[in-house]
Amino acid sequence: MERRPSLAKQIRHDLLAVGKVPLLLLGAVLVSAIAVVLMTQSTRNLIAKQDALLDQRETLEVEWRNQLLEENSLSEHSHVESVARNAFGMIRPTQKNEVIVKRPLSTNP
Secondary structure (H helix, E strand, O other), rough: OOOOOHHHHHHHHHHHHOOHHHHHHHHHHHHHHHHHHHHHHHHHHHHHHHHHHHHHHHHHHHHHHHHHHHHHHOOOOOOOHHHHHHOOOOOOOOOOOOOOOOOOOOEEE
């Protein structure tokens, strides 16, 4: 009875002796598949980060618009006048309260 080589040895021999090109192609396919998976994951992460940054930008724009509205309302003449009257006790001067200060136009040393 003739001894037959094991199946694992026969497959290894066929791959190394006869099937070098298919083996290299299999390796290239596996490497490219892993690269595709990694690039897809990286792209998804970047898109998620971009979405978060766009949301933050929108929030900041809304806050900026609110700040501009608040600045405009606080700088209105009526508001400034009411704060001056209530907080500092200021009043509009009358002719009796006005003091005119004159100074010479040129000074000679």
